[in-house]
Amino acid sequence: MVPRINSMNTVTKANTVTSKNTVTTEKEAFAGSPTIQTATPTEISQEQFALEILNLDSWYGDFQALHGVTIKIPRNQVTAFIGPSGCGKSTLLRWCNRMNDTIAIARASGTLRMGDTDLLSKSIDVVDLRRRVGIVFQKANPFPKSIFDNVAFGPRLHMKANRSELADLVEWSLRKAALWDEVKDRLNKPALGLSGGQQQRLCIARAIAVGPEVLLMDEPCSALDPASTLAIEDLMDELRTQYTIVIVTHNMQQASRCSDKTAFFFEGKVVEYGPTDRIFTNPENKQTEDYVSGRFG
Numbered sequence: 475m476v477p478r479i480n481s482m483n484t485v486t487k488a489n490t491v492t493s494k495n496t497v498t499t500e501k502e503a504f505a506g507s508p509t510i511q512t513a514t515p516t517e518i519s520q521e522q523f524a525l526e527i528l529n530l531d532s533w534y535g536d537f538q539a540l541h542g543v544t545i546k547i548p549r550n551q552v553t554a555f556i557g558p559s560g561c562g563k564s565t566l567l568r569w570c571n572r573m574n575d576t577i578a579i580a581r582a583s584g585t586l587r588m589g590d591t592d593l594l595s596k597s598i599d600v601v602d603l604r605r606r607v608g609i610v611f612q613k614a615n616p617f618p619k620s621i622f623d624n625v626a627f628g629p630r631l632h633m634k635a636n637r638s639e640l641a642d643l644v645e646w647s648l649r650k651a652a653l654w655d656e657v658k659d660r661l662n663k664p665a666l667g668l669s670g671g672q673q674q675r676l677c678i679a680r681a682i683a684v685g686p687e688v689l690l691m692d693e694p695c696s697a698l699d700p701a702s703t704l705a706i707e708d709l710m711d712e713l714r715t716q717y718t719i720v721i722v723t724h725n726m727q728q729a730s731r732c733s734d735k736t737a738f739f740f741e742g743k744v745v746e747y748g749p750t751d752r753i754f755t756n757p758e759n760k761q762t763e764d765y766v767s768g769r770f771g
């Protein structure tokens with residue numbers, strides 16, 4: 475029988491619609507999932523932002539890594555962060571789900587909001603935040619567990635699902651991550667036995683299994699071969715209908731192929747932010763033009 479995740483405690487709580495612009499719910503995040511009834515269609519307009527970053531400064535000790543960054547990240551789109559090494563792309567990404575909390579000398583000021591949630595608040599529940607804002611790293615990092623247990627890990631932590639509900643959710647996540655057909659006969663085998671590209675798709679399945687609203691991807695393809703890279707890019711294209719994706723990439727072709735919006739960073743500042751087509755074909759800033767055309771960086 476198909477499990478009903480929306481009957482679970484955590485999900486019910488998170489489904490609360492708090493404001494007009496905060497309509498992303500787990501119900502929507504799981505839309506299409508066998509575990510959730512059909513979501514009420516929600517009008518997505520350009521005005522709806524998954525993340526609002528206003529005048530964000532960030533430091534590591536005395537070193538200021540971000541200077542007054544302002545970017546509004548639209549819902550259900552792919553936004554690419556590009557720029558030369560050390561310009562602050564990952565720092566910004568890591569504030570979005572508070573991974574920087576693991577760095578004692580990191581601090582930030584300014585505004586970083588997801589709907590009504592202040593992501594910089596000291597009192598935020600970071601475990602719950604990381605369920606709502608998933609992250610996939612440059613190097614795939616499956617747990618030393620079975621393929622099944624990797625995907626089931628988050629749901630076991632955050633939801634009260636019985637065995638069959640969990641099995642359905644694991645299958646759904648692996649299908650979404652375009653990995654099901656390759657692993658369905660070896661779910662109990664170690665995840666570390668998968669190829670690099672498969673491991674990365676597994677990490678994406680693991681991230682979406684808990685119904686995040688936003689998926690952060692920090693150079694997810696930089697360790698992959700062209701075929702696996704293409705698989706991940708296809709996947710992003712598929713996932714964008716349900717999730718907001720933010721990707722850090724050094725690959726200009728990838729940014730121009732996969733993203734709707736692009737932000738170009740330089741020395742901790744956003745030099746230019748706008749529709750990807752425009753950034754790549756008609757940038758307003760000379761520095762952006764030089765970077766996207768490969769003249770520096």
Ligand SMILES: Nc1ncnc2c1ncn2[C@@H]1O[C@H](COP(=O)(O)OP(=O)(O)OP(=O)(O)O)[C@@H](O)[C@H]1O
Binds near residue numbers: 534562564566577
């Ligand atoms: N843990 C840290 N401690 C001190 N400084 C750091 C730390 N992490 C990053 N930095 C510094 O902050 C700046 C921005 O780093 P960040 O990793 O955000 O850049 P990036 O644009 O993602 O670079 P890359 O493309 O090479 O990954 C760099 O100068 C970097 O050296």
